[in-house]
């Protein structure tokens with residue numbers, strides 16, 4: 001997909017509001033990812049602890065946003081087990097989505113399923129969704145794979161066209177007053193960005209698929225760092241929820257300002273300049289950096 005800007009509205013409740021999405025696109029968003037449609041909403045067997053809501057309200061939201069904004073609308077499916085629900089990807093395509101982001105949000109919770117089995121299961125889900133549609137499918141993954149590069153290569157092999165790094169896990173706190181779990185969503189901070197930068201730099205030299213950065217991008221300079229490390233696009237959720245959809249214009253101006261100050265003509269020109277492509281042995285480089293960093297203390 002060719003986008004007018006590398007700044008993308010990430011999946012979040014913002015996309016329930018067509019006016020807010022219109023404002024984000026007018027301010028410079030290149031594409032919009034919708035909030036997720038969950039596997040649990042689509043399980044007709046009613047085995048899930050949630051009622052079957054079906055695909056219709058989601059399809060209507062895609063159609064509404066398609067009428068309201070020029071930018072491509074990316075539908076988001078959220079699920080982790082292969083099954084009949086994956087066929088609903090077709091309805092999202094028919095409703096006019098330009099691409100699908102499949103969020104594999106999952107916390108490994110069973111001692112009976114090892115890492116390799118879990119990954120096979122997830123790859124099967126991706127393959128099922130890819131084969132259900134003609135649209136490009138991008139996969140939003142967590143940082144918790146033994147080898148993110150190897151998992152991404154497998155996604156590529158089953159036809160994924162992009163990967164979004166990374167899912168942000170909600171880490172509920174404990175209230176010592178009520179002895180209850182505190183589930184409030186805490187917005188991200190820029191401190192979450194370096195984990196993503198590192199993964200992008202590792203992936204960018206070999207990945208044939210498109211790379212999206214999600215997590216910790218709060219300003220134009222954060223976006224510039226992600227692009228330098230290899231991101232084709234940079235997604236924003238917390239920054240827009242905190243400051244409003246027009247804030248994407250502030251981020252776009254800061255990114256353009258930085259590009260101008262360095263005399264770059266476009267973000268495409270800088271993409272991947274800080275990827276690991278310069279070394280034939282990223283593993284040795286990682287070890288070297290690790291020891292250098294430790295020995296550098298306290299300078």
Ligand SMILES: Cc1cc2nc3c(=O)[nH]c(=O)nc-3n(C[C@H](O)[C@H](O)[C@H](O)COP(=O)(O)O)c2cc1C
Nearest residue numbers: 010011012035036103168188214215216236237238
């Ligand atoms: C309130 C809220 C709701 C979210 N809902 C979704 C969702 O439905 N699907 C999804 O894939 N990600 C969802 N996310 C995750 C964001 O898309 C994004 O990956 C994450 O917040 C990290 O990006 P950020 O640092 O820009 O917030 C949500 C995030 C927030 C804060």
